[in-house]
Amino acid sequence: MTDWRIYRGAGLPHDGIGRLPAPPPWRDFTVAESGSEPGAPDGTSGVDQDAARRLGVRRRLVENHHPRPEEVEAVNAALYLRRPLLVTGNPGAGKSTLAHAVAFELQLGRVLRWPIVSRSTLLDGLYRYDAIGRLQDVQLERASGAAGAEEPRSIGAYVRLGPLGTALLPSSTPRAVLVDELDKSDLDLPNDLLNVLEEGEFTIPELERVADREPDVEVLTDDGTRTTVHAGRVRCTTFPFMVLTSNGERDFPPALLRRCIQLELEPPGEEQLVAMVKAHLGDCAATEGEDLIEQFLGREPGVVIAADQLLNALFLTQHAPSAERVTRDRLAEMLMQPLDRPR
Template identity: 75%
Template structure:
């Protein structure tokens, strides 16, 4: 193949999509892959940690990172991880779940409109009302009973993480600094007590002491008396890009970890986990460019991975095209435009 391009900008339809290669491993959203054993592990951990992650299991992360994770595990406290974009903050949650066999990571992405209620549970009151009205309109003849209230309640990621269980779940609360001013304070009581109530079920507790609801995973679980209280405190990883300060009461309840940009050993291990040893050797110049960037210049590791993956599909390894692609994909994130 002399031309790696699929889209050519010629304005004429063609069948170039048939030549599109497999996606990068970190953008492969297929749940099952050849060579992946069946089991409870989160399928997305392969995307996060690398399909060849077992090649680098002997690589030791920084001692401060290991100590902070263990402190959070021992003390049953959330881990607040800060650092520049692309330093592996979110990936840490998947690494913990993978190594400790804690199953699928519960992910709660935070945006400016996110409230505590979104993380705990959702009650579809409108859907329930519509079903009741429809049931009444049908009349008694041949009608089936409307579903119970539990069919209209779905636990959020935080609510699911707090379900009683013998082993804790891993909960990733991603980019907490994107939230409004209230959410960090609203989280305090739930994180401290490890429980919460569902008022809609508490009001029915005398008549329906046990109600089955949906979890964030889509399973059905019983809720007793309208309250959920954890028996094993979840492994909670909160991430922040350092864009805001958090209230002291939240910081007091968390183990804090500042992640530095990856060094040469970590970066090489990351590339090998995703692209293999060939990817490391073929992209040594780009790895060196990443490591020799200007002091204070912010580059994310996934930018390097994108550049390494795409330039491998340019058959002219030393061409201007390769240089142009690398320059396009490795723009400093803090550069003003």
């Protein structure tokens, strides 16, 4: 029987890395093929590889994965009211995946993702201005002093819109933007978001200052394309489909809550889990891993285990020899450790 192990711990160099199988679909970082997505909003192109990882390479099977009625209702409420959707739930409950699923079904193009960390500020989501880069270029131009030198670059060459700023660009259809793990931010960011969420616009002071001599400036977007900003102001014509996710680790100010549609995402049930496994690993994985799915569903109430832990266990145990039941069980136990267990 073929040994499934690549690393053997023997300390002897070998070429076993050549036997390493293809990665799990949700960990495949192969560059997506270029080309426009059908129905993608203005200015977007390319296949959303992040969505392919989250929804499964067999994304047609997502059609069989029906979300709960309250999830569908909350998404539609956010779409109709042009309000952000604040999704709360345990890690791995599918909060981020919801944004990709909606964008995929409604053909909203690539999901603009803004991952929040403790140092994130509102400007990180709206735009970045490379003042140092511009200063260096000006100094180099002055140092060259050559006659007939090229004209200085436009200030727009040093401005790049962030995920939220790109989502607020005028477009005929809404963009999908994911503000991921908002509860990781500092205390100020939720309040700083209020005006942008309410008005659907923001200004770029660096462009406003030069608007009298350069009213229309081309800047880079989060999509990697260029767009024109007039008089330093960005204002949406269609409010984006915005998903704010939270692991429930903190409370948000009432001013933010009243501007959002709130959704508490429950852990996936049996029907959702089976559909998720089939979408990522195929029908055989759902059949062969039935015992692990039952183990996942039969955990004690309150124990937190993420769905991607189950997917990891199913993928890896597929490659362990079926005869080594002890090894298979040990791998599953290692990969499906409760996330809330004290260490």
